[in-house]
Structure formats: C-alpha cells, structure tokens
Amino acid sequence: MNMTFLLRTTIAILAASGCAFAIPASAQQKKSEPTEQATLLGQFGDWGAYKASPGGKTVCFALSKPTSAVTDPPGRNRDPSYAFVSTRPAEKVKNEVSVIVGYPQKPGVDASATIGTASYVMYTQNDGAWVKNAAEEAQMVDAMRKGSDMVIKSISTHNTKTTDTYSLKGVSQALDKVAAECK
Numbered sequence: 001m002n003m004t005f006l007l008r009t010t011i012a013i014l015a016a017s018g019c020a021f022a023i024p025a026s027a028q029q030k031k032s033e034p035t036e037q038a039t040l041l042g043q044f045g046d047w048g049a050y051k052a053s054p055g056g057k058t059v060c061f062a063l064s065k066p067t068s069a070v071t072d073p074p075g076r077n078r079d080p081s082y083a084f085v086s087t088r089p090a091e092k093v094k095n096e097v098s099v100i101v102g103y104p105q106k107p108g109v110d111a112s113a114t115i116g117t118a119s120y121v122m123y124t125q126n127d128g129a130w131v132k133n134a135a136e137e138a139q140m141v142d143a144m145r146k147g148s149d150m151v152i153k154s155i156s157t158h159n160t161k162t163t164d165t166y167s168l169k170g171v172s173q174a175l176d177k178v179a180a181e182c183k
Helices: 003-017 025-030 134-146 171-181
Strands: 039-044 047-052 059-064 068-072 082-088 093-100 111-115 118-125 128-131 149-155 161-167
Touching: 039 171, 047 171, 059 171, 082 171, 093 111, 093 134, 111 134, 118 134, 118 149, 128 134, 134 171
Parallel strands: none
Antiparallel strands: 039 047, 047 059, 059 082, 068 161, 082 093, 093 128, 111 118, 111 149, 118 128, 149 161
C-alpha cells in the first residue's frame, strides 16, 4: 500500500471525525472526503490514540501535532504537520513511525528524528517521512517512550529548513491503547 496514500487517508479520516487535532478548513477542502471515520480511543497528554477501518482494514495509530514548528526562512506556509505511530494488523505492521511535514520534501534528501541523544534517519516522499532503517523502528519507539521530546528536521522542495518539535508526553499510554485495540 502506498504510504503517502495511507497517511493522507488517515488525515482525511481525522478531519472528518472532528478529532482533537482539528485541521483548518482550508486544509480540509484540499482533502477528499473519507468513507469511514476514525474513533478517538483516548487522549493521553499530547498524544491521541485512534482506530479506523479505511477500505475495511483496521488501522490503529497514535498521533500528535508539534508543540513547536520553525521554518528557515521564517513564516513559510504549509499544511498541518503530524507524527504518527501506526499499527496495521492485516499487513503485519506494528509501531511504524512516520511524520507528515506539511509540504513536499526535497527529493533524495533525508529527514532526521532526534530523541535525546539518539538520532534516526528518515527517508522522504512527497510531504511524508519514514524511518529509513526499519530495523531501528522498535528502538525509536522505545526511545519515544522514554524521551521527553522528538525533533524532526527536514528540507522542502523550496529549500525551506523545517524543525518540528513534538512533546512525547502521553505517547506510552497512547501506544499501549493502540496495542490493546489493534491486535
């Protein structure tokens, strides 16, 4: 399944469900209407746990918005950004970390995620980024559970440098709820 399509579908589901992470009306108009809605399983600090069934396949995810978003040069317009940790049982995917940056990323240029002293390389496609080395994903999720903040750095197609900081408060509880709901 195309990762960007899945993330876009998830965001559209969230927009339609009126979730705690509201998407501005202008961004909603750009997205197609989903056929099914996500259900908020619980809000835990800065992270929400959700369950949806796009195309009849169950998807559970923890989601957060950045607590700080900085662009260089400053003031660049972009769609909302999000960090996800997704579980898709039908595809045997558990705790897949990804982000949506809010505008197209520079092709061939990796993004980075830093949690405490640990750093992870993320490959980019369109406006999304995923952990480049899938073998590091469990390690990253463990670091997220133990850390206080996650910093995502990337570069847009227009050479805008972006630094999004996500609070990790509540991520452990959100991930636990996702694991309980999506087996």
